[in-house]
Amino acid sequence: MPLARVALVGCGKVAQVHVAALRSLPDVELVAACDALPDRAASFAAAHGVRPFTEVPTMLREAKPQAVIIGTPHPRHAEPAVQAAEAGVHVLVEKPLAANLADCDAMLAAARKGGVTLGVISQRRFCPAVRRMKEAVDAGKIGTPSLGVFLGYNWRDAAYYQSDPWRGKWDTEGGGVLVNQSPHQLDILLWLMGPAAEVSGYWANVNHPTVEVDDTAVASIRFQSGGLGSIATSVSQKPGIYTKVHIHGSNGASVGVETDRGATFVAGLSGVAAPPLNDLWTIPGEEDRLAAFQAEDRAAFATVDGTSYYHALQFADFFGAIREGRQPVVTGEAGRAVVELFAAIYRSSREGKPVTLG
């Protein structure tokens, strides 16, 4: 099978995870790395034996990648994504797809125009515990998903926000806990509950006086299906406690995952220490399977690099989708739905009333 030639845009913290994940894929070759900071591009490229670039168009022209993986700060996702897509290069963007809907729409339009695949990272969708929930929901084992709950009790300290100049500011990060730490679970919630129809929300900054953005947010959702949703997400618990998504069905049965134990990992600074585990499973006749699911997932996790493994699974799906001419599991449209949801929560908080989506 021919190697897929891949380039990275953004050589910061998450790029370390990308390199480790790419290394585990036999049919993918990293050919170039681009960062706006010349020293960072040079040292990263030297460390990984690829060509450094500081401008995306030059990199596309000279290194001729077939796909780019974008790991720049959120408001800086759209420009390189559009440049690559318009040049006929497939694009996989780190979460969230963008910080606003206009950027999402520009990326989706460029991908359509360039005839390329656009995907967004949501690596927790590839955890066995989450896949199991999706299969159970799709098989109708909980009836209709009627209540989806996302709880995230995380911690980020002042040093985290000071680690890069773009963090903690509306202009350069696009938001706080909703935009940075929550897209994974917002995506899982939408994947399992279906599209959101209406949202009411509030955000606050509880204990991060040196940053502008939200460290805590809550929301109530009505989904298009008629199902309801509830979100409480925060980086103000010290220490971080857990992050969970629970889906309750019309037949009374529930399935759930603890996606993260303690605080979520910070790429480049900490790792994923514990596997995502099902923490709730009351499907009739399957109530006793929870312990076996957990044991299976703990055993499998012990054999992999938990920090890059789920990215590698998503990369494999993305490159497989390109080869097979199918959609990736996490599409650009799914990324847009997450951005639409958090943008609606901010707007609802600002305007003091529910916001209709779609």
Ligand SMILES: NC(=O)c1ccc[n+]([C@@H]2O[C@H](COP(=O)([O-])OP(=O)(O)OC[C@H]3O[C@@H](n4cnc5c(N)ncnc54)[C@H](O)[C@@H]3O)[C@@H](O)[C@H]2O)c1
């Ligand atoms: N999926 C995950 O679990 C996960 C984990 C961490 C970060 N992320 C996401 O990855 C992205 C980057 O986060 P990070 O922690 O690596 O940030 P970072 O600041 O460590 O790295 C970003 C890099 O992008 C470079 N850059 C900025 N603008 C650029 C441009 N126009 N062209 C080329 N390079 C540019 C910066 O110089 C920097 O080196 C964010 O979207 C973040 O949400 C995802």
